Amino acid sequence: MADPREVREVLADLRAEGEDVDGLVAELPPDQWERATPAAGWSIAHQIAHLLWTDERAVQSAVDPEGFGREVAAAMASPETFVDEGAERGARLAPAELLARWRASRTELLAVLAAQPAGAKLPWYGPPMSVASVATGRLMETWAHGQDVADALGVRRVPTARLRHVARIGVRARDYAYAVRGLTPPGEEFRVELVGPGGEEWTFGPPGAAQRVSGAALEFCLLVTQRVHRADVSLVAVGPDAERWLGIAQSFAGPAGPGRAPGGVRR
DSSP, X not given: OOOHHHHHHHHHHHHHHHHHHHHHHTTOOGGGGGOBOSSTTOBHHHHXXXXXXXXXXXXXXXXXXXXXHHXXXXXXXXXXXXXXXXXXXXXXXXXXXXXXXXXXXXXXXXXXXXXXOTXXXXXXXXXXXXXXXXXXXXXXXXXXXXXXXXXXXXXXXXXXXXXXXXXXXXXXXXXXXXXXXXXXXXXXXXEEEEEOTTSOEEEESOTTOSSEEEEEHHHHHHHHTTSSOGGGSOOEEEXXXXXXXXXXXXXXXXXXXXXXXXXXXOO
16 A cells, blocks of 8 residues: 555656646647647647546546446557547647646646545556556656657756656566567566666666666656657666567557657757
């Protein structure tokens, strides 16, 4: 069971991450919402619409689990397209309406998650998740799609300690990245040693593990959210299994993503 303090901290960080991305689009002229992002076929409007859609689904999972179950069934009927379809519907809204709805959904989600009883598990597109895990997942997606918006606008975001949440979910999703590709994950844990934005060290896994990954936390987070290609980061992998993982790492639920081509957005 998650520590109540941990839940409060991740909810505060989720709020801050949403406000950070909001600041990227709040003053955008309407025509700029159509600007293409590094995600093929997705404009800035698609990115914000996806965050809106996913926030609304997370609220629904908590307040209307039966209705959410129907959403999951519809998603399973078209697993390769349901995410794009949700983003496309929202992207058709006028930018002012889309932004207002996303702001409302963020506020509602924070309130709904904060009101959940200790130990609550919420249904999702896979195994049920704790409140802390739902909030962490939303923070990861908000950061990743915010990165697409920033890249489209040519804005350099200052990395924050909130990346620790993204790194943690990236490490925990290791076996999922294998399974979603029909591969058998390694039997042993890896050691992951990352340097945070302030020079702090973030470590995951047993110290004596033979297979290891090390490097900058920002690069690791960009890689596991598939915002960069493995060839474009300087992460060090020790062991063939660790290297293979970095080539398929995926921190988000759903089908295996196509990833980004090498030589993409330069930072």
